[in-house]
Amino acid sequence: MSFPESVEHDIREPSRRYGLRDGACQAITQGSGEHYLSAFALLFGASPFHLSVLSALPQLIGTGAQVASVKLRHWFPDRKALIRAGIAGQALSWLPILVLPLLFPALASWLLIGGTALYFACNQFTTPTWNSFIADHLDEHERGAYFARRAKIMAMLSFAALCAAGWLLSVWQDDPFSWIGFALIFAVAAAARWISALALNKVDDVHGTLHPESSASFRRFLAGTSRSFRGFLFFSGGMHAAVLIAGPFFVLYMLRDLHLSYWSYGTWLAAGILGQVITLGAWGGFGDRFGNKALISVTGFMVPFLPMLYLAGTNLVFLLFVNFAGGVIWGGLALGLQNYVFDAVRPEDRAKAVATYSTINAFGWCVGALMGSWLVNALPSRIDIGEFSFVLASNLPLVFFVSGMLRLAVSASLLGKFHEARTVQAAPFAQLVRELPLLKPLAQFLVGPLGVGK
DSSP states (O other): OOOOHHHHHHHHHHHHHHHHHHHHHHHHHHHHTGGGHHHHHHHTTOOHHHHHHHHHHHHHHHHHHHHHHHHHTTTOOOHHHHHHHHHHHHHHHHHHHHHHHHHOGGGHHHHHHHHHHHHHHHHHHHHHHHHHHHHTTSOTTTHHHHHHHHHHHHHHHHHHHHHHHHHHHHHTTTSTTTHHHHHHHHHHHHHHHHHHHHHGGGOOOSOOSOOTTOOSOHHHHHHHSOHHHHHHHHHHHHHHHHHHTTGGGHHHIIIIISOOOHHHHHHHHHHHHHHHHHHHHHHHHHHHHHOHHHHHHHHHTTTTHHHHGGGSOOOHHHHHHHHHHHHHHHHHHHHHHHHHHHHHSOGGGHHHHHHHHHHHHHHHHHHHHHHHHHHHHHSOSEEEETTEEEEOSSSHHHHHHHHHHHHHHHHHHHGGGOOOSSOOOOOOHHHHHHTSTTHHHHHHHHHHHHHHHO
16 A cells, blocks of 8 residues: 555654654663663672673574564564564563562572573564664665664763763662662663653554565575675674674773772763764764765774773773774764665565674674683783783783774775665765764864965
């Protein structure tokens, strides 16, 4: 069934607004809940291996939920009902995440991993359907701007939630009942997701049924995609593997090795979110104008150097600056990766493409996290070069350095394996660098006064 253009626009507009509201609720959940799961695990004495499993296993289990979601749509095409079920499951899963570790502290780390796996399974269950749903309500030339706006709203609210949660945790940090702070922030996280599920009732769907040519087989779908898209998947999986070598252990480095307070740790997390807030709009325009492959290429060669900087110092101001830069760069890379999936496949295959993309990434996460936990036990905390000796706070900065080197290897070897999926403005790499968020305004500010003087 097709609608006149004006009627279809009226139907799509509430969905677009809901996409922004859902992003706001999700940001509060992430800022006051997800980002502090590892800190909650450390409260019960989690080991580096527990932290690596906490980062990798729930994501891997979540990919199974994504596949189930796509399969279920062939027999149950009501996208709103599937999305609502997943979001409600996310909200309810915060109860076992909090309660079970407190009831059985001897098994706390594994029970927390199990509760987190349930949470991410519900989260990933909604992902293919939600992405297909919202992409059908957007024009292909406005996706970059829309998702950048959504990500910016999420970043702003996540920043506020991170700071508030960090302050709240710090109030009880030295108290025998320090878990109370976690109970409060996890309750806020659950409430935010529940509000999002209720808000979905007011939204209509444009396409309630599957396209008849959409195949139920993931194998046939992947075989029918372009070599370029498969090269993109290979790059994304490799990059996620390299990143997760370091990812699970930043919380360990900050709280255990540098002895930061929850407030300082939350501020460090918030610095990364602030970097996203400032630049996501510009990244969206960059991707719409020059293409998401260009966006991935530029940020793909910047992101390897971020973890290497942790060898340079432990001063909190320096750490905040590094994570701020990380937020800027990661905001662009994540946006480019997400939007490339939408550009590279047919609309009827988007849910399957998102599930495949997430599955590849999850396997990368799992491999990287397990490799990182091995490196934590294998690398020294002292570097000897001739007569010079460097003693680090721990061996974790060396783990971060290895992660950076592998990211660089992935970008250098795999970025050339895929190309832009739609027609965009061509530009040399040097021009792309000049158009970077923050860099372009700074250059204009510096050159402007000099130009006036001439």
